[in-house]
Amino acid sequence: EAHCDTWILEVGLGGRLDAVNVLAADLALITTIGLDHQDWLGETVEEIAAEKAGIMRPGRPAFYADQPVPAAIRNHAAETGTPLAVLGSDFSYHTTSEKLADGLRSWSWQGAAAGGIGGLKAPQYWSAAQYRDASLVLAALSVLEPALLAELAALNAVFAHSRPDGRFQQVCATHEWILDVAHNPQAATVLRAQLETLPSAAATTFVTTLLADKAVTPFVAVLAPIATRWIVAGIDDPRASSSERMCAGMAAAGIDDFEYAATPEAAFRLAERLTPPTGRIVVCGSFRIVAPALQWLGLY
Template sequence: MQRSLSDWLAWQAGLNPHEIELGLERVRRVIDRLSLDRPAAGVFTIAGTNGKGSTVSFIEQLCLANGLETAAYTSPHLIRYNERMRLNGKEVSDEWLIEQFEVVDAARADIPLTYFEFGTLAALHGFSQARADTWILEIGLGGRLDAVNAIDPDISVVTTIALEHQDWLGNTIDAIAAEKAGILRRGRPAFYGDEPMPDGFRQAAKQIGANVACLGVDFVCQAEPGDTWTWQGSATEFAGLPLPTPADPTQRRNVSLGLAAVEALDPVLLNRSAVERALAAARPAARFQVIDRDRQWIVDVAHNPQAAEILRQKLLDLDAHGPLTVVIGLLEDKQVDGFVAQLADLADRWLVCSVDVARGHDAQELAALIRQAGGRDVMTAGTPEQGFAAARAISQPGERVLVTGSFHIAGPALCWLGLY
């Protein structure tokens, strides 16, 4: 009997005893057996602590606006596993995924792939078969030893670098930066989207021999009066560009990285018409997504202190008043105190949920940590859906409800609100 997509995913989750097992040896062995064809135009690989998905989305849309056929790979997903893989901007079907899983399973033989490795190989094989012009690949964790890095990029992008996944990447910014710099390649263009550039990243790039351009130095974006902004790259500049969605400095940074990366692929692709169409089309879900209903719902996948700091500024910039209810669910490996510290003085009440994944924080334990970090009026609410219902019940019409902390709570929120 043929396996369904859910059957395949459940089986993959148990194939390797480790949920995460960094290293390229297993993946490279299977890639050799799959005999993949590289895309004609090139491969973009995007790493970083925050902003990867938004950057992938803009590069994808800009390539599409120029008539290129695209293949994009991101993780994790919000609702459906299919979201992780897109061909020409559309998520792939269950049948497409099952076909790739069957090929990967036959090629791997007895190699015990992790869930992420299996999915990555399925994406790469399917993209190769689709003959897409360009691949836009998001790193899952770190960079150097992530399965995606088994494919040599033509252009590397690192969005931001902050403390995260210390058990895997190291306990300092420089150690983490060196891991993320592992996606760079000698003599090939690379782009970094934050200031200042960590010493560990700069040193690793020098050892690799990569040509790294930095936002604010080698390419620049600047807000203009009103609702426009400017961008200047190595050979192209624009004034009066419409704002991206969401219209904030962080998203301008992500778009700026995308513009610089595509300019390195081919400056001809940076024509104004295509750029403006890409800005209008690139709207990744659950990135400070504001849904005005009986309450003003704000859904954001922020899940680390750096993202919470950015989220805090967006909340302060939002023209809104009245109490703020936060519905939150975090994974166990996240820095609760640093995350909560950014929002504690803005949140009037917290509804803490357990997210239904292996590494999900228990609601009671998470609530205790939020109280210790300075959270006021902290309550537990069981499942995410119970949390959303409770938030509606204890808030008044017109008040704000923020849902944040994980893809695993943001996705259910969009479903509960009827957007999926």
């Protein structure tokens, strides 16, 4: 109805059986494979990769932005006649330690067919995951709209200054707040890497909760080494973990000293009270905890 020139459709769950897959896309982009939604997609990386690979189409390019490449990805591409481009062999990126005058970091991209792009900019907090994803985008553009690769100013406007809500969103309020919807161990690893790029804070308070189908213990275990204190928040959602489940998951990760608040608002209030002014408050674990944080901070 809107007569869009380009459609970007995000798969909701898996790929092969997702509703989005009724459309035959011109390109298929897969960022990485992690363990999540195992009840639906399978227990192993290879099983999940087989589901993700279902979005590929014969003769239409597909891209994968991580290493190592699951065998299921390569096998499905070969079986369906899908041209597959992979980070590290068909396209790549290079970062430098140079800090630019505007507080950004310089990086470059190289494509097998499209040549290279220098002078790219990225926020200081980007970890390897963000560079992989950005490289994936450039690889897709090299096939879909190669002329756009010459638009350096436009590319830098996107990479350096686009800050999606809830994705390592930095907010300066009573404290420094970081809002991130990470909700599985793989995403927690990325969040930790990003936090470790920031200047040290007097204290780091984590406010978290996870839904009942998420693994609490491995998620919090990844973040525990950089946490000063934890506050577990209750949420009014039928999919929420019970307080007992959250507490058991925290204890299994070796975290015995944490606070519990019945609502997100109570958790945020407690975090502000317990965290020194030069400390950092990190809200993570679910969209259901980040959304009320956006409201608490007056952003929605």
